[in-house]
Amino acid sequence: MEVIIRPAKTEDLPSILEIVNHAILHTTAIYDYDARTLEEQKAWFVEKQAWEFPVIVAESANEVIGFGTYGPFRLKIGYRFTIEHSVYVNDKATGKGIGRLILQELIDLAKDQNYHSMIGVIDASNSVSIEFHKKFGFIETGVLKQAGYKFDKWLDVSMMQLLLK
Secondary structure (H helix, E strand, O other): OOOEEEEOOHHHHHHHHHHHHHHHHHOOOOOOOOOOOHHHHHHHHHHHHHOOOOEEEEEEOOEEEEEEEEEEOOOOHHHOOEEEEEEEEOOOOOOOOHHHHHHHHHHHHHHHOOOOEEEEEEEOOOHHHHHHHHOOOOEEEEEEEEEEEEOOEEEEEEEEEEEOO
């Protein structure tokens, strides 16, 4: 499978939305409850562009099969060198190295933009994602107990960090 990692375009938003909504409705990767609309996803994309945060996609056979982005970890000025990232892969393409390609590109972009630290906020029960991040050098810096609530249960959040410099 040939995979191209490239900047997202407006035309990619329906595919990104499909991936996001699947994660919202079927997983604890996103703690949102309601599926997003295309208009909401467009506003998200415009905001990412305004802040000069990348949105990248993984494309295979002219189909978007994953995406990644990052944004502010917190909005206070003292956190301006720390970003929080997101990587999502279409459920039909998981386990094929797509997430690895996306995350490596995000790390490279963050270094190019002179960020110092990248944060992953991961559902603590998602051991696959935690181990995936460790392969890139992320370390688990703590667990926030019962910080989220979804699917009628309390969820712990694992905080992972990669120092970029």
